[in-house]
Amino acid sequence: MSATPASGEALSFDLRLAAGAFELRAAAAVEGPAAVLGPSGAGKTTLLHAIAGLRRAEGTLTLGGAVLQDTGRGIYLPPERRRLGLVPQAGLLFPHLSVRRNLLFGRRRGGGRPELPEPAGDDFAALVEALELAPLLDRYPRGLSGGEARRVALGRALLSRPRLLLLDEPTEGLDAERSRRALAHVARAAAVAATPFLVVTHELDEALALAREVVLLEEGRVVAAGPAGEVLTRRGLPRGPHAGRHANVARGVVARHDPESGVTAVELERGGTVLVPHDAALAAGAPVVLAVDAEEVIVSVAEPAGLSARNVVAAAVDALEEEAGSIYVRAGGWVARLTPAAARELGLAPGRRVWMAVKSHSWRVVLG
Amino acid sequence: MDAGLWRLVLFTVEVAAASTALVLVPGVLVAWALSRRGWPGRSLVEAAVTVPLVVPPTAVGLALLLLLGPAGPVGGWLRRTLGWEIAFTPAAVVLACAVVSFPLLVRQARAALEEVDPGLLGVARTLGRGPFATFVEVHAPLAWRGILAGAVLAFARALGEFGATVLVAGNIPGRTQTLATAIFQRVQVGREREALLLAGVSAAIAFATLLAVERLTRGRERELAR
Numbered sequence: 001m002s003a004t005p006a007s008g009e010a011l012s013f014d015l016r017l018a019a020g021a022f023e024l025r026a027a028a029a030v031e032g033p034a035a036v037l038g039p040s041g042a043g044k045t046t047l048l049h050a051i052a053g054l055r056r057a058e059g060t061l062t063l064g065g066a067v068l069q070d071t072g073r074g075i076y077l078p079p080e081r082r083r084l085g086l087v088p089q090a091g092l093l094f095p096h097l098s099v100r101r102n103l104l105f106g107r108r109r110g111g112g113r114p115e116l117p118e119p120a121g122d123d124f125a126a127l128v129e130a131l132e133l134a135p136l137l138d139r140y141p142r143g144l145s146g147g148e149a150r151r152v153a154l155g156r157a158l159l160s161r162p163r164l165l166l167l168d169e170p171t172e173g174l175d176a177e178r179s180r181r182a183l184a185h186v187a188r189a190a191a192v193a194a195t196p197f198l199v200v201t202h203e204l205d206e207a208l209a210l211a212r213e214v215v216l217l218e219e220g221r222v223v224a225a226g227p228a229g230e231v232l233t234r235r236g237l238p239r240g241p242h243a244g245r246h247a248n249v250a251r252g253v254v255a256r257h258d259p260e261s262g263v264t265a266v267e268l269e270r271g272g273t274v275l276v277p278h279d280a281a282l283a284a285g286a287p288v289v290l291a292v293d294a295e296e297v298i299v300s301v302a303e304p305a306g307l308s309a310r311n312v313v314a315a316a317v318d319a320l321e322e323e324a325g326s327i328y329v330r331a332g333g334w335v336a337r338l339t340p341a342a343a344r345e346l347g348l349a350p351g352r353r354v355w356m357a358v359k360s361h362s363w364r365v366v367l368g
Numbered sequence: 369m370d371a372g373l374w375r376l377v378l379f380t381v382e383v384a385a386a387s388t389a390l391v392l393v394p395g396v397l398v399a400w401a402l403s404r405r406g407w408p409g410r411s412l413v414e415a416a417v418t419v420p421l422v423v424p425p426t427a428v429g430l431a432l433l434l435l436l437g438p439a440g441p442v443g444g445w446l447r448r449t450l451g452w453e454i455a456f457t458p459a460a461v462v463l464a465c466a467v468v469s470f471p472l473l474v475r476q477a478r479a480a481l482e483e484v485d486p487g488l489l490g491v492a493r494t495l496g497r498g499p500f501a502t503f504v505e506v507h508a509p510l511a512w513r514g515i516l517a518g519a520v521l522a523f524a525r526a527l528g529e530f531g532a533t534v535l536v537a538g539n540i541p542g543r544t545q546t547l548a549t550a551i552f553q554r555v556q557v558g559r560e561r562e563a564l565l566l567a568g569v570s571a572a573i574a575f576a577t578l579l580a581v582e583r584l585t586r587g588r589e590r591e592l593a594r
Contacts, residue, residue: 054490079493086494092487096509105505106495153491160495 009064011164011198015050017057024050024057028215028225032164032196035211035228037204043220044200045089048166051198052086053079063163085162085195089169091149093141099152100137103128106160123193127155130192131185147178151185158193165190165197171206183209183367187287208232208249209289209367229333248297248334250274250290254282254368263310263360266290270333275310276363288368296362297336299329300355301346309357317352331356377569380546383458384526387465388519391473395522396515399477400503421471425531428467432536436460460537461544465526473522480514481507517584524577528570547573 014027024043050057061068069076093102131151171179214231216224224231252268263275315332327343329336436443436454446452492502530548537544547570554563
């Protein structure tokens with residue numbers, strides 16, 4: 001089973017909505033898998049509900065060329081005609097229906113006759129497997145744990161065959177281990193259903209794990225949007241979960257485990273191999289997303305010898321950027337954060353050959 | 369229990385059941401409409417629905433009599449086109465009970481509908497259900513206990529209906545007389561022991577009905593507490 005995220009049609013929005021003192025004015029164009037990242041109160045859920053059509057916003061919204069709303073021209077599709085699958089934060093399963101009937105609820109999209117009255121069809125079986133729902137099918141929502149309810153909600157949304165999945169804080173309230181599993185479920189299920197998604201979150205790692213494109217939202221405004229690697233290392237961004245977290249993101253697949261040496265090798269999409277601490281939970285061949293903060297990257301102007309760091313790449317400096325008293329060194333697609341003094345002493349300048357090193361333990365496995 | 373009393377009890381229960389059946393669907397639909405925000409004239413409809421609850425039942429009965437009587441606009445039309453007589457028939461008893469118990473059902477059903485998490489209704493919409501399908505498949509099923517409690521309350525109210533009934537249907541023994549109007553009639557003719565018996569029977573029926581409401585409501589509280 002491949003977990004390559006489905007890429008989808010471009011979502012483009014320019015929405016305005018006022019709710020009391022809060023005002024949302026958000027415009028961006030993204031292609032799923034994408035994340036809306038922002039602190040609590042930035043208006044992420046409001047934006048998601050406006051996109052779903054559950055809260056009326058003024059403005060335009062198009063998905064892959066289809067106009068979902070253009071209030072200036074009097075076009076506003078109700079939620080049932082947008083074909084967007086919403087996975088609310090709390091799951092919001094229908095309490096009067098069994099898990100099975102919750103899952104099948106969206107099958108009868110459009111209010112027509114049941115296409116598939118009984119659980120049948122490949123995507124039902126495939127999603128039940130991907131989300132490990134088989135033991136839950138005949139239970140009722142009341143007895144489910146938070147994580148289980150979210151998995152059912154995810155399956156229910158995907159089984160309605162949406163053109164875009166909208167996920168609201170999929171790991172909110174879960175501990176680290178459960179969060180990682182929840183993210184893996186999201187990635188796997190979306191891949192099985194070949195459905196692109198837009199996830200809103202205040203967790204940087206969650207955005208990195210799931211999304212290739214990121215929209216940064218602050219106080220109801222979009223402050224940056226674009227490819228995750230680029231946006232999250234951009235200078236001059238206001239505060240937020242990403243502040244001071246100029247993360248390097250690397251996608252790859254697990255190449256091999258070496259328990260003797262205590263490492264797991266990950267082959268990166270961008271080329272090269274990275275060693276992370278041995279993690280038996282990562283299946284060989286499975287996709288992973290790794291992240292390392294810019295301050296964890298060591299820069300050397302000579303080829304390191306006798307260094308404990310296991311991951312070293314040689315590259316030429318592309319750019320030096322100063323921000324908030326730090327120098328960000330970009331080389332070979334990586335970014336490192338140095339003090340101005342360190343940058344000066346090393347005599348860094350664009351074009352200079354450097355070695356960038358990262359300890360195995362500095363890598364965070366954000367998805368895998 | 370003698371046959372006359374038994375017939376009286378049966379007729380009263382039948383009338384109350386028919387009245388409840390008559391108001392159930394329209395009442396739930398009106399409750400649903402009132403639970404949805406943002407449509408013009410909503411407060412006007414709300415007031416109109418509540419009126420029969422606050423004006424004297426005899427005033428309601430008078431209004432019904434004017435409407436349904438052989439010379440009234442509705443009664444006259446029914447008589448001319450279909451040959452139906454409404455006033456002073458069992459149908460008038462049912463209608464009087466329906467009008468008076470309608471607000472009780474609407475209020476109870478509306479409260480139950482408003483308790484349902486609007487988030488669930490939103491999810492149903494994103495899963496392809498229009499507003500009415502969402503109501504039928506999610507909203508009403510989640511509020512069923514409250515709706516049922518409202519129906520039972522409407523039934524209990526119909527059992528005791530007097531004022532409106534007596535004006536539009538009269539108090540004709542064996543034809544439009546119910547337990548409530550029979551008590552009045554027995555007292556007037558001085559058969560007080562009989563009146564007391566009827567009162568006891570009425571109280572027993574009402575008590576059993578309200579006990580049922582109480583049980584349903586308690587069940588709902590338990591469900592919410594879980």
